[in-house]
Amino acid sequence: MTHFSYLVVILFVALCAVSVNFGFRLRIGSRWLELLQTELMILAIYLSWDTWAIAKKSWFFDHHQIVNIDVLPKVPVEEFLFFLVVPIMIILSYQALLKLTGWGGSEPDHDL
DSSP states (O other), X not given: OGGGHHHHHHHHHHHHHHHHHHHTTXXXXXXXXXXXXXXXXXXXXXXXXXXXXXXXXXXXXXXTSSOOOEEXXXXXXXXXXXXXXXXXXXXXXXXXXXXXXSTTSSOOOTTO
């Protein structure tokens, strides 16, 4: 079961992202094009870096904690999902803080 370890962590972060989105009523889906552009840029940069680092043998993944399905040569699906889910969680956390503090140009919603 340890080969699901990385996926379980990513699933937990994804569930947190969904909760933040609905809990703070952020409606991140209404800005899907900006989100898609951001994700594509992040994926291109970090998956390129991962591919290079793995090829140079300065980065590796514990094959006992992953499902061993690669999306790029030697880059596991968990790493791809990490760079997909974590940036969304960061964006949502930032948007929630803006909404909570009112720093985003609107009054804070005290009914949260």
